[in-house]
Every structure is written in C-alpha cells, then in structure tokens.
Amino acid sequence: MPTPRTLPFEAEIEQILSSRKYRHLGIPAETVRDLLEKERASGASPKEALKNAKHKLHNLMAPYLGDPDYPAAEAALQAAFAQPDPQAVRQVCWDLMSAHASTRERLPHLDGLYPQLWAVTGQPRVISDLACALHPLGLPWMGLPADAHYHAYDIHQPRVALLNQFLRLSGRPPLAELRDILLQPPDELADVTFFLKEAHRFEQRERGCNRRMWTALNTRWLVVSLPASSLTGRHDLAEQQRKLVYSTIGELPWTVQELQIGPEIFFCIHTQP
Structure with a gap:
C-alpha cells in the first residue's frame, strides 16, 4: 500500500x-x-x-492589542439582545471593542465615523471587512439597512464565532468566516470593503502583498485605514502611511479621498469609477 x-x-x-x-x-x-x-x-x-x-x-x-474573554463575551451579547432596550446591545459592543487597542482608539469618534465615511462612499448594502478583528461590533453605529449583508474575515476562530453569534442575534446572516484573505481574497461584490489598521502588518508579512490582494478584490470602494501615530502617540506616522498606500496603488486608475478621524487616517479608494 x-x-x-x-x-x-x-x-x-x-x-x-x-x-x-x-x-x-x-x-x-x-x-x-x-x-x-x-x-x-x-x-x-x-x-x-x-x-x-x-x-x-x-x-x-497581534496578541499585544488585546482580546475579550470570548465565552464571557458571548454570554454578555446573549443577555443584551434579550433586553428590550437597544442601548444594552450598544453598551456590550462598546465594552467588547474597548478590549482591543485597534477598536478602543476608535470609540471616542464612533458616532461621527460612519456618517463621514458614507458621505464619501454612499451607504453600502454589502460590506466586506478584511482581517476584521472586532470592528463588526460597530454595526449598531453604522446605520445600515436591515437587509444589508456584512461579510467579515479573520484568522482567529473564537473571534469569528463571536461575530457570527452577534450577526445572528442582530437578525443578519452569519457571514463571518475563518479565512486568510491574502491566500484567498474574498470574491463577493461589495459596495465597501474595510481593511483597517492592517496594511502595514501585511507588508511585514510579505513585501508588496497589499497590491496583489487589493487588485483581487471585487469592490466599489476599498477603505484602508492606518494609524497616524504610534500606539504611544510619540511618533508621527502619517507620511509613512501615505507612502505605503500610494505606492501600493501606483499607476492604477483609482481615486483616493483621505479623512483623518482621531488618530486614524482613512483612505477611501474608489476602485470602480
């Protein structure tokens, strides 16, 4: 044999x-x-x-960015959705996002963040969130239509399970998936694809990989964000981050609108004129 x-x-x-x-x-x-x-x-x-x-x-x-206790988080979400007050869900989502540095930095700006983004991209009906971490828990602030689909991708299974529970409890299809987006970029047509605070880490994984992955996406708008300063706030990174984004786009006929919201620069990239 x-x-x-x-x-x-x-x-x-x-x-x-x-x-x-x-x-x-x-x-x-x-x-x-x-x-x-x-x-x-x-x-x-x-x-x-x-x-x-x-x-x-x-x-x-990036374990240094933090994580919630996932079994406790699932129980907290279940309890919050069982309450008649929608503020209970918002509070639990806020608390969970505060456990991860990337989303914690965004919390003070959450109320105005999505209206500013949608003013550029239009309100999406299909979102793809790449290497998403806990960002999908911001759904209660996004003002999306009830029938909007939210695809989320991460390589951390407990996180993916939590997000699918959250999406189900929210009355949306559980479209969070364990997937390495560099090896298998999503192929659904999205109105907006988020790639938040990850492009610099992907360059450390493999130099030049962002361009290969970005051009494989089927999306109208690619919203890339990068930190404008270091985690300690001591070092200004804005020009370094702009260089990364614009060198990745290169000669592609894509247009970019920049927004700085709090300590984060958002590059709203129109890929399908």
Whole structure:
C-alpha cells in the first residue's frame, strides 16, 4: 500500500499550532505553511525559517492589542439582545471593542465615523471587512439597512464565532468566516470593503502583498485605514502611511479621498469609477 503523502512543513505547522499560545485560536494551517514556504524560498535555513515564521505569525495575530474573554463575551451579547432596550446591545459592543487597542482608539469618534465615511462612499448594502478583528461590533453605529449583508474575515476562530453569534442575534446572516484573505481574497461584490489598521502588518508579512490582494478584490470602494501615530502617540506616522498606500496603488486608475478621524487616517479608494 502506498504511504499517504505528507504535505510540506507538517511537523513545523503542528509544533506552532499546538503550542500553548495558539492551540485554542483555530489559525488556518495554510497561513503557517505560507509563512514557512516564503521563508524557505528566501533562502532561510529550516531553523531560521521556523523562527521567522513564528515572529511573523505573532505580528499577524497581534496578541499585544488585546482580546475579550470570548465565552464571557458571548454570554454578555446573549443577555443584551434579550433586553428590550437597544442601548444594552450598544453598551456590550462598546465594552467588547474597548478590549482591543485597534477598536478602543476608535470609540471616542464612533458616532461621527460612519456618517463621514458614507458621505464619501454612499451607504453600502454589502460590506466586506478584511482581517476584521472586532470592528463588526460597530454595526449598531453604522446605520445600515436591515437587509444589508456584512461579510467579515479573520484568522482567529473564537473571534469569528463571536461575530457570527452577534450577526445572528442582530437578525443578519452569519457571514463571518475563518479565512486568510491574502491566500484567498474574498470574491463577493461589495459596495465597501474595510481593511483597517492592517496594511502595514501585511507588508511585514510579505513585501508588496497589499497590491496583489487589493487588485483581487471585487469592490466599489476599498477603505484602508492606518494609524497616524504610534500606539504611544510619540511618533508621527502619517507620511509613512501615505507612502505605503500610494505606492501600493501606483499607476492604477483609482481615486483616493483621505479623512483623518482621531488618530486614524482613512483612505477611501474608489476602485470602480
């Protein structure tokens, strides 16, 4: 009988994904395989490739940004939706978003954020949210139609499960999905695609990958945001972030409108004139 063929890097992938740090996160194996393959292709030794892949995965998962207690979060959402006061849902979403640095920084500006974005893009009926983290919990502030579809993608399974519970309780289709968007960009036609505070981390994963991923998307508007300053607020990053976005777009016939809302620069990129 032929021996079953072993895929490349199976042992290394198992070592990483079964570690205490990652074993409960459901990270796609293909993400880790891609990191290892790229490192080996660059000439790294097996030992260096493993070390570098671990470092890049740490940057991708960004545990330093924080996370809620997911079982407690699911219970809190269930209890909030059982109450007649819609403010209860908003409060739980606010509390959960405050557990993650990316969404926490956005909270003081939440009431005015989406009206400013929709003034540029128009109010969307289909949203795609890439590497979404907890951003979909901002739905109560978005003012979307009841029949709007919200697709969300992340490589953190407990987060995806929480978002699908939230979408179901909100009366919307549970369209959050565990997916590595770089390896498998979404193909649904979206009115607006969010890619918030992630483009710089993707460049660290693979230089130049943003252009490949952005051009694969089927979206009318791509809303990319990047931090205008470092997490400590000590370093101004605005020009560095503009360089990243405009060099990624290059000669493509896309138009860009910039908005700075709080500590975040939003690049509203019209990809389908």
